[in-house]
Amino acid sequence: MLQRQEQGLTAAEGAMPIPIDSRKKPATVKVHVTSGAGVDITWSDGHASHYDFAYLREECPCATCNDERIRKSAMASAGPASAAALPMFKPKARAQAATTVGNYAIQITFTDGHATGIFSYDHLRSICPCPDCAKAFRAAGG
Numbered sequence: 001m002l003q004r005q006e007q008g009l010t011a012a013e014g015a016m017p018i019p020i021d022s023r024k025k026p027a028t029v030k031v032h033v034t035s036g037a038g039v040d041i042t043w044s045d046g047h048a049s050h051y052d053f054a055y056l057r058e059e060c061p062c063a064t065c066n067d068e069r070i071r072k073s074a075m076a077s078a079g080p081a082s083a084a085a086l087p088m089f090k091p092k093a094r095a096q097a098a099t100t101v102g103n104y105a106i107q108i109t110f111t112d113g114h115a116t117g118i119f120s121y122d123h124l125r126s127i128c129p130c131p132d133c134a135k136a137f138r139a140a141g142g
């Protein structure tokens with residue numbers, strides 16, 4: 001006797017389909033590696049973003065840089081003096097090479113040898129440094 005048994009469907013974690021959001025879909029992507037001018041992206045909704053390589057180095061989304069940022073902000077909240085007392089000189093990072101990853105991200109190799117940062121267009125749109133986006137994101141925080 002056949003009995004239909006419901007398979008315990010576990011939600012496929014992390015396998016969410018990528019939403020097609022025109023704001024996060026680039027129409028044109030230009031990575032100016034040789035001139036060092038940075039990255040220019042025009043989005044499907046017409047918005048244009050420009051990113052310096054140094055800025056992208058700062059905003060690198062990889063685990064190492066994430067940890068570093070968390071440590072830094074923990075240090076800063078421990079006391080402003082300790083953070084200010086670190087006169088670390090860092091030369092401005094530039095890109096040595098850049099490749100596209102599938103159709104969803106750019107991978108940048110920086111002149112300081114760091115190459116694990118994969119910048120998804122989703123992430124890039126959310127860190128757009130233009131005044132309009134900065135306003136939009138800060139407004140959300142209250």
Ligand SMILES: [Zn+2]
Pocket residue numbers: 060061062063064065066114116117
């Ligand atoms: Zn990184």
Ligand SMILES: [Zn+2]
Pocket residue numbers: 047048049128129130131132133134
């Ligand atoms: Zn913007």
